[in-house]
Amino acid sequence: EKLGLGRPALPEEIAAWNLDVSPNGDGLPVGSGSVEDGEMIFSENCAVCHGEFAEGVGNWPKLAGGDGTLADKDPLKTVGSYWPYLSTVYDYVRRSMPFGNAQTMTDDDVYAITAYILYSNYIVEDDFVLSNENFLDVEMPNAGGFVVDDRGESEYGIFTEANACYHDCKDTVEITKRATVLDVTPEEEGTDQAAAEPAAATETEVAAVAETPAEAPAAVEDAPAEVVTAMAFDADLAAEGEKVFKKCKACHQVGDGAKNRTGPVLNGVFGAPVAHVGDFKYSSDMMGAHDAGTVWDEAHLAEFLAKPKGVYKKTKMTFAGLKKDDEIAAVIEYLKSVSQ
Amino acid sequence: GPDPLITEKQDWAMSTGAGVDETPYGLPIKYEGDVIRRNVPWLTADPISSINFTPIHALDGTITPQGCAFERHHSGAIELKKEDYRLMINGLVDQPLVFTYEDLERFPRVNHTYFLECAANTGMEWAGAQLNGSQFTHGMIHNMEYSGVTLRTLLEEAGLDAAGELKDKWVYVEGADASSNGRSIPMEKALDDCIVAFKANGEALRMEHGYPVRLVVPGWEGNMWVKWLRRIEVTAQAVQSREETSKYTDTLADGTSRKWTWVMDAKSVVTSPSPQMPITHGKGPLVITGLAWSGRGAITGVDVSKDGGKTWEKARLAKPGEKMALTRFYLDTEWNGEEMLLQSRAHDETGYVQPTKAQLREVRGENSVYHNNCIQTWHVNTNGEAENVEVSS
Numbered sequence: 001e002k003l004g005l006g007r008p009a010l011p012e013e014i015a016a017w018n019l020d021v022s023p024n025g026d027g028l029p030v031g032s033g034s035v036e037d038g039e040m041i042f043s044e045n046c047a048v049c050h051g052e053f054a055e056g057v058g059n060w061p062k063l064a065g066g067d068g069t070l071a072d073k074d075p076l077k078t079v080g081s082y083w084p085y086l087s088t089v090y091d092y093v094r095r096s097m098p099f100g101n102a103q104t105m106t107d108d109d110v111y112a113i114t115a116y117i118l119y120s121n122y123i124v125e126d127d128f129v130l131s132n133e134n135f136l137d138v139e140m141p142n143a144g145g146f147v148v149d150d151r152g153e154s155e156y157g158i159f160t161e162a163n164a165c166y167h168d169c170k171d172t173v174e175i176t177k178r179a180t181v182l183d184v185t186p187e188e189e190g191t192d193q194a195a196a197e198p199a200a201a202t203e204t205e206v207a208a209v210a211e212t213p214a215e216a217p218a219a220v221e222d223a224p225a226e227v228v229t230a231m232a233f234d235a236d237l238a239a240e241g242e243k244v245f246k247k248c249k250a251c252h253q254v255g256d257g258a259k260n261r262t263g264p265v266l267n268g269v270f271g272a273p274v275a276h277v278g279d280f281k282y283s284s285d286m287m288g289a290h291d292a293g294t295v296w297d298e299a300h301l302a303e304f305l306a307k308p309k310g311v312y313k314k315t316k317m318t319f320a321g322l323k324k325d326d327e328i329a330a331v332i333e334y335l336k337s338v339s340q
Numbered sequence: 341g342p343d344p345l346i347t348e349k350q351d352w353a354m355s356t357g358a359g360v361d362e363t364p365y366g367l368p369i370k371y372e373g374d375v376i377r378r379n380v381p382w383l384t385a386d387p388i389s390s391i392n393f394t395p396i397h398a399l400d401g402t403i404t405p406q407g408c409a410f411e412r413h414h415s416g417a418i419e420l421k422k423e424d425y426r427l428m429i430n431g432l433v434d435q436p437l438v439f440t441y442e443d444l445e446r447f448p449r450v451n452h453t454y455f456l457e458c459a460a461n462t463g464m465e466w467a468g469a470q471l472n473g474s475q476f477t478h479g480m481i482h483n484m485e486y487s488g489v490t491l492r493t494l495l496e497e498a499g500l501d502a503a504g505e506l507k508d509k510w511v512y513v514e515g516a517d518a519s520s521n522g523r524s525i526p527m528e529k530a531l532d533d534c535i536v537a538f539k540a541n542g543e544a545l546r547m548e549h550g551y552p553v554r555l556v557v558p559g560w561e562g563n564m565w566v567k568w569l570r571r572i573e574v575t576a577q578a579v580q581s582r583e584e585t586s587k588y589t590d591t592l593a594d595g596t597s598r599k600w601t602w603v604m605d606a607k608s609v610v611t612s613p614s615p616q617m618p619i620t621h622g623k624g625p626l627v628i629t630g631l632a633w634s635g636r637g638a639i640t641g642v643d644v645s646k647d648g649g650k651t652w653e654k655a656r657l658a659k660p661g662e663k664m665a666l667t668r669f670y671l672d673t674e675w676n677g678e679e680m681l682l683q684s685r686a687h688d689e690t691g692y693v694q695p696t697k698a699q700l701r702e703v704r705g706e707n708s709v710y711h712n713n714c715i716q717t718w719h720v721n722t723n724g725e726a727e728n729v730e731v732s733s
Contacts, residue, residue: 005439006440018430020512022577049385070591075707084585088582091581100388102518148600149598154703155605159605167652169649170649172732173731175729176729178719178727179471179472184382185615186378186380186381262386
């Protein structure tokens with residue numbers, strides 16, 4: 001019955017991918033990390049989204065706090081208040097964090113970050129060192145807070161055919177809540193003309209007001225004009241750069257309608273003064289360069305993209321840098337192309 | 341008077357249209373350009389780790405075209421070539437194996453149509469009526485015909501003797517993207533009906549749905565349908581990954597939380613009329629239509645109420661319900677121009693009947709996010725416009 005397809009997985013291959021860590025400690029690598037080291041590593045790599053004290057930034061996940069809120073209407077679910085297993089933190093951080101730069105941490109760094117998240121939740125003291133040896137000793141506050149799916153017992157006996165009413169099911173019916181009161185539904189363009197350029201239709205999807213469809217085509221027609229570029233750039237190289245730029249997109253937006261996210265909008269960055277976006281909160285290093293009149297020219301961008309923290313020590317950009325010169329050149333070319 | 345569209349010669353009846361070489365791979369005609377996925381920016385911190393919604397209000401039948409089937413990524417949709425694709429099976433198996441994409445195509449294949457519903461579908465409606473449109477309230481769902489190899493076939497190729505007693509074993513699955521989105525699935529389900537799929541609706545999976553290979557876990561929450569599937573590990577315990585502990589668990593009123601709530605219970609929604617699909621034709625014949633589905637088997641019937649649940653009548657199923665697949669229902673009726681409070685209610689083959697929101701809240705409270713399968717109400721006013729509302733019970 002076996003078809004003899006595939007080939008044996010080599011031990012090195014299994015070791016490279018088999019990274020999951022289980023609640024009983026299976027899969028934990030040998031190593032350790034302190035709260036003290038974790039605070040620094042967290043500040044450099046995680047705080048941009050999760051806050052210096054793991055309290056969260058904007059809509060990004062809060063990792064600390066929320067103790068005692070689970071029975072509230074709007075519970076705050078964090079590692080401290082909710083997560084039942086510490087192994088989950090190690091497992092997830094090691095494989096999937098930092099966002100946009102996953103699997104760049106050493107095993108010891110992950111221990112340190114995990115220790116710091118515990119500390120930020122008051123689960124350990126500031127002199128704590130987490131290791132594979134004491135990992136299972138840490139008690140998670142909500143470890144006992146879960147029950148296995150019990151819908152079979154608690155619900156399925158109620159929601160049945162026998163209880164399904166067809167006539168005179170209630171005396172009166174009143175509207176008790178309305179979605180239009182909240183008014184949080186995105187508006188959509190409703191015109192067929194808007195679809196003539198599918199890409200543009202998607203980009204301007206929420207821009208046009210449904211009640212005034214006549215205005216929607218105008219908005220779409222306006223868009224291409226803004227893409228016209230005056231700066232000379234190599235289109236092929238810029239196209240290569242656009243692919244490399246995916247690494248940057250977790251934090252930076254470009255193009256029409258771009259907004260500041262974790263990082264500033266990069267429209268017009270090429271040739272602009274350092275810290276060119278007025279309403280973005282840059283590091284003090286970058287503001288210093290801005291005040292000194294430093295400009296993002298080819299050389300300066302190349303230097304920065306190769307090793308951001310080598311140029312601006314306090315930069316909030318957690319990205320480690322692009323390793324290949326041709327990738328750096330391509331990204332700069334792409335930034336030129338969006339710099340109008 | 342006479343209709344000029346008929347009495348006057350039209351350009352399209354005189355000149356020629358597009359040639360066969362114009363669109364080697366076709367998109368919908370431009371007049372259908374509003375039938376698109378939409379997202380709700382305030383829901384998430386970043387569109388790279390976010391969700392959008394299938395335009396179910398504008399579709400008919402049951403098959404969701406891939407190009408408008410909702411997307412949910414935890415670290416963005418990745419471009420992974422077939423040539424670069426590897427699938428590893430390891431853990432408690434007789435022989436850990438690595439497959440290429442070509443290897444997978446040499447196993448016996450199956451075809452099945454299943455719905456995929458995100459556990460968070462309708463999750464924004466727990467505390468009240470919030471989003472105005474079936475696309476937004478119920479659009480975290482799609483329904484496709486999958487072609488692929490059963491997970492059982494692949495596990496047996498690696499050999500399960502090493503796993504011993506299978507009843508208490510698990511299969512841990514993860515993707516090749518940065519999130520990896522690992523989930524643990526009980527061995528019983530893995531051997532029952534899961535598919536390692538590479539085609540949907542006849543063609544290759546789209547990038548956003550896991551090209552070249554994704555897992556299909558019929559009837560269970562979408563998060564378990566791991567995309568860009570790269571590894572299957574047979575384990576003695578659940579890994580308790582982020583996605584099965586901190587997320588996709590259901591907190592009840594007393595603060596305790598249900599875990600391992602994998603099955604998607606029976607649910608339905610009227611897709612038209614609805615907030616995005618007002619009645620524009622006035623009084624007279626009206627087709628009320630919608631979708632019903634159950635993760636526990638086939639849909640056996642759908643009831644429709646026009647008066648907010650005082651009275652119910654049976655809708656017509658377009659076809660007999662299929663297990664864990666969308667079922668289309670119709671109520672061919674007359675609209676007298678009066679207000680309606682439209683609802684639908686699904687029945688599945690286990691005898692389960694879709695509950696009201698009040699019934700669900702009574703058991704679970706209002707802290708939950710996931711697994712909201714309550715009856716939806718649309719208020720249709722005398723102009724034929726519809727709004728998402730809640731009604732008294």
